[in-house]
Amino acid sequence: MVAEVGYAALLLAFGAAVYAAVAAWYGNRTGNQAWVESARNATIITLPLTAFAGILLIYALVTSDFSIEYVWQVSSRDMPTYLKVTALWGGQAGSLLFWNILLAVFTAAAMFSKWRTQKELIPYAIMVASFTQIFFLGISAFVENPFAQSAIVPPDGNGLNPLLRHPGMIIHPPMLYLGFVGFTIPYAFAMAALMADRLDDTWIRITRRWTLVAWLFLSLGLILGGRWAYDVLGWGGYWAWDPVENASLMPWLAGTAFLHSAMIQEKRDMFKRWNMFLVILTYSLVILGTFIVRSGVISSVHSFAQSAIGPLFFGFIAIMFVFSAYWATKRREHLVSENHLDSLLSREAAFLYNNFLFMAILAIVFLFTYYPIFSELFTGEKGFVGPPVYERALAPLFAVLLVLMGIAPLTMWYRTSLKRLQLAARWPALAALIFVVILFALGIRGWGALLGFWIGSFSVILTLLEFWKGTRARMKRGEAPWVAFTGLMARNRRRYGGYWIHLGVLIMAFGIIGVELFQQETQLRLQTGESLSLGQFEMVFQGVERYPGPDDLLITEATVDVYQNGELVRTLHPRTELYTRTGQPMTIPNARSTITEDFYVLLVNWEPTSASQATFRVYLNPLINWVWAGGIIFIIGTMIAAWPDRREERVTVSRQQVALGTAD
Amino acid sequence: MAQASWTKNKNAESLEVKSGNGRLKFVIGGIVLAIAVGFLAFNAMSGNTQLYKTVNEFYAEQTRLLGRDLRVSGYVIGDSIQFTQIDAANSRLEFDIVDDLANPGQTLRVVVLNEPMPDLLQHEAQALVEGHANEDGFFMANPGGLMLKCPTRYEEAEAHPEGV
Numbered sequence: 013m014v015a016e017v018g019y020a021a022l023l024l025a026f027g028a029a030v031y032a033a034v035a036a037w038y039g040n041r042t043g044n045q046a047w048v049e050s051a052r053n054a055t056i057i058t059l060p061l062t063a064f065a066g067i068l069l070i071y072a073l074v075t076s077d078f079s080i081e082y083v084w085q086v087s088s089r090d091m092p093t094y095l096k097v098t099a100l101w102g103g104q105a106g107s108l109l110f111w112n113i114l115l116a117v118f119t120a121a122a123m124f125s126k127w128r129t130q131k132e133l134i135p136y137a138i139m140v141a142s143f144t145q146i147f148f149l150g151i152s153a154f155v156e157n158p159f160a161q162s163a164i165v166p167p168d169g170n171g172l173n174p175l176l177r178h179p180g181m182i183i184h185p186p187m188l189y190l191g192f193v194g195f196t197i198p199y200a201f202a203m204a205a206l207m208a209d210r211l212d213d214t215w216i217r218i219t220r221r222w223t224l225v226a227w228l229f230l231s232l233g234l235i236l237g238g239r240w241a242y243d244v245l246g247w248g249g250y251w252a253w254d255p256v257e258n259a260s261l262m263p264w265l266a267g268t269a270f271l272h273s274a275m276i277q278e279k280r281d282m283f284k285r286w287n288m289f290l291v292i293l294t295y296s297l298v299i300l301g302t303f304i305v306r307s308g309v310i311s312s313v314h315s316f317a318q319s320a321i322g323p324l325f326f327g328f329i330a331i332m333f334v335f336s337a338y339w340a341t342k343r344r345e346h347l348v349s350e351n352h353l354d355s356l357l358s359r360e361a362a363f364l365y366n367n368f369l370f371m372a373i374l375a376i377v378f379l380f381t382y383y384p385i386f387s388e389l390f391t392g393e394k395g396f397v398g399p400p401v402y403e404r405a406l407a408p409l410f411a412v413l414l415v416l417m418g419i420a421p422l423t424m425w426y427r428t429s430l431k432r433l434q435l436a437a438r439w440p441a442l443a444a445l446i447f448v449v450i451l452f453a454l455g456i457r458g459w460g461a462l463l464g465f466w467i468g469s470f471s472v473i474l475t476l477l478e479f480w481k482g483t484r485a486r487m488k489r490g491e492a493p494w495v496a497f498t499g500l501m502a503r504n505r506r507r508y509g510g511y512w513i514h515l516g517v518l519i520m521a522f523g524i525i526g527v528e529l530f531q532q533e534t535q536l537r538l539q540t541g542e543s544l545s546l547g548q549f550e551m552v553f554q555g556v557e558r559y560p561g562p563d564d565l566l567i568t569e570a571t572v573d574v575y576q577n578g579e580l581v582r583t584l585h586p587r588t589e590l591y592t593r594t595g596q597p598m599t600i601p602n603a604r605s606t607i608t609e610d611f612y613v614l615l616v617n618w619e620p621t622s623a624s625q626a627t628f629r630v631y632l633n634p635l636i637n638w639v640w641a642g643g644i645i646f647i648i649g650t651m652i653a654a655w656p657d658r659r660e661e662r663v664t665v666s667r668q669q670v671a672l673g674t675a676d
Numbered sequence: 677m678a679q680a681s682w683t684k685n686k687n688a689e690s691l692e693v694k695s696g697n698g699r700l701k702f703v704i705g706g707i708v709l710a711i712a713v714g715f716l717a718f719n720a721m722s723g724n725t726q727l728y729k730t731v732n733e734f735y736a737e738q739t740r741l742l743g744r745d746l747r748v749s750g751y752v753i754g755d756s757i758q759f760t761q762i763d764a765a766n767s768r769l770e771f772d773i774v775d776d777l778a779n780p781g782q783t784l785r786v787v788v789l790n791e792p793m794p795d796l797l798q799h800e801a802q803a804l805v806e807g808h809a810n811e812d813g814f815f816m817a818n819p820g821g822l823m824l825k826c827p828t829r830y831e832e833a834e835a836h837p838e839g840v
Contacts, residue, residue, distance in 0.1 A: 617793070
């Protein structure tokens with residue numbers, strides 16, 4: 013019963029999406045507003061319909077209704093309820109349904125927020141967004157039906173891999189999906205602007221805001237994925253340049269480039285074609301990413317079910333590409349910029365360099381990710397590019413990007429003198445140099461690391477000075493320091509939100525340099541009472557205990573004392589858990605985390621027959637927590653920048669009313 | 677505009693883009709930078725890319741591939757997994773991989789030295805191993821070169837890049 017009703021809801025949603033696209037097209041063509049309104053209602057109705065289907069699937073998961081194939085594939089009776097709920101995005105069919113719900117949420121939100129102000133763009137935006145929804149709902153309804161019923165009802169389901177029972181893993185996929193799906197809306201409005209031939213500054217404002225929201229979720233997804241890998245996988249790392257990871261990174265890179273260059277169009281009315289290209293590129297990379305992840309064309313350590321949806325995605329990408337290229341070409345004369353770059357030393361030039369760097373990084377990641385396909389095409393042999401190659405190629409580009417991050421805020425629109433830049437950067441450069449000399453005196457070696465720390469601290473100082481200059485200016489007007497500081501951000505959220513993001517990235521960069529260049533590891537078997545040394549730490553093995561845990565768990569837990577410079581700083585309990593029913597082991601690391609490093613211990617091997625000895629693998633990960641702290645600052649900065657600014661919206665609306673002659 | 681005229685008068689040092697030949701400058705500058713980025717990519721790649729082979733593809737060209745840095749994929753045969761702690765500092769993990777569990781054909785013996793046994797190393801797991809084949813017929817994994825994915829337990833299982 014649940015299966016039939018759920019499937020019916022899916023079919024109705026599919027019908028509503030088809031109707032919305034057709035009605036929007038017809039209403040726009042005949043100029044009949046009633047049809048456009050009807051199209052909007054149909055677009056909105058897909059949300060309750062898909063959400064209802066989602067709720068029914070969750071109900072089936074929670075009640076362990078194994079007559080539905082999907083339910084037994086991804087859940088089992090013994091799973092806690094919250095894991096049954098989150099199994100909605102645990103498999104291909106369910107995650108596609110979830111994707112559809114999110115797309116409906118975004119589309120409905122866009123309808124509600126833009127309906128009154130964007131009368132001309134809305135019909136086209138409905139057509140484009142509905143077309144995407146038709147594609148994904150079509151897959152859900154006709155290819156990967158989450159409500160498909162199994163002929164034989166099994167007594168229990170497959171269950172969930174214990175490695176995935178981690179909060180980071182539960183939140184990470186939906187965040188990535190929100191990021192991916194979110195990019196549909198900027199794309200829809202950009203295409204709407206092209207189709208309606210309304211290429212004034214309206215579309216860039218709408219697109220920028222929605223891109224920022226999608227970008228926020230994508231960033232969160234990437235950071236949470238890294239954190240999960242670090243906590244659970246036990247290899248002391250957080251990013252592996254795996255094709256599936258790169259598939260999420262690439263739209264992020266294109267989106268970042270767009271968020272920067274959109275500002276040049278807003279301020280100087282330049283780079284219109286380029287911005288249009290970036291919006292289309294970002295969306296194409298989203299769809300291409302979804303395709304790689306789900307089709308298995310490129311071998312990855314992330315496994316997804318191989319299914320028949322690969323060719324369908326390929327067709328969809330082709331249609332979207334031809335459609336976008338057609339409209340961009342048709343309107344190319346209307347995307348000509350009025351202004352030109354005045355100077356190679358200016359704010360707009362800084363944004364140009366930023367875009368160049370992001371595009372260069374994107375091109376290299378693209379080339380390396382798809383290298384297996386390219387190499388097979390050209391040499392007949394499938395090749396592969398590993399993480400060290402990525403790091404070698406990208407490190408110089410990231411270094412220049414970090415320098416630019418510090419210097420760019422010093423530039424002014426139109427032009428800036430070299431002298432002004434020199435004056436502003438001189439003392440921060442020297443202060444950063446002193447910092448690096450201190451690091452050298454403390455024993456830090458390696459020119460790459462020292463250069464990295466110099467660049468990082470130079471840009472951090474310049475960014476902090478931006479906050480200081482703004483706050484001081486307000487304090488001169490008589491505001492108290494805290495009021496001046498918060499007022500500064502409230503007044504110019506985008507700018508100072510952006511600086512917070514820069515600060516977050518710079519702090520992450522410190523962490524990445526620390527852990528990539530100074531990580532130490534060792535693996536050793538110890539007898540009770542024996543010790544191993546790593547860096548300034550010593551670890552003494554005290555013993556192992558084995559006891560039954562909840563459900564079918566068998567826990568083997570070691571006790572080790574950690575000494576730093578001869579002083580006991582912490583007792584750790586690395587352990588292994590064995591799910592006796594399935595035989596699935598799980599190694600749970602235990603770490604002593606401080607601001608300077610993680611001392612991260614894994615229990616590798618212990619046998620009851622030789623109970624007094626155990627093998628440990630130990631990592632010393634310097635500055636790793638800076639990666640997570642920087643990530644949090646990054647997300648907060650994005651939220652500040654994306655927070656709706658009523659003042660800005662009022663200005664935009666009144667400007668449009670003036671343009672349309674509807675102002676009072 | 678006030679800002680523009682201010683700077684125009686006062687700053688002889690600023691790198692101005694003169695209209696007319698400005699576009700050409702950009703094109704040339706862009707091409708030079710693009711070549712630099714291309715160089716960066718190819719310099720990083722040269723001699724550092726791996727060949728990607730299945731077990732049967734590997735055996736088809738075994739002599740040519742001996743000693744070369746490869747990435748081999750295959751399914752793990754559960755009964756073949758052996759973990760030996762040789763002494764305090766050395767451990768040896770061995771297992772066989774095949775292209776198709778139902779129709780095994782040739783098997784490749786993978787050896788991983790001094791690394792933990794991954795949680796996901798089980799029967800039917802798909803292994804991706806970076807390393808090289810030696811003359812004794814073993815495929816020696818690079819440090820951190822063993823990666824596993826586990827499609828049977830959970831469709832979208834993120835896999836286990838041990839020690840990358």
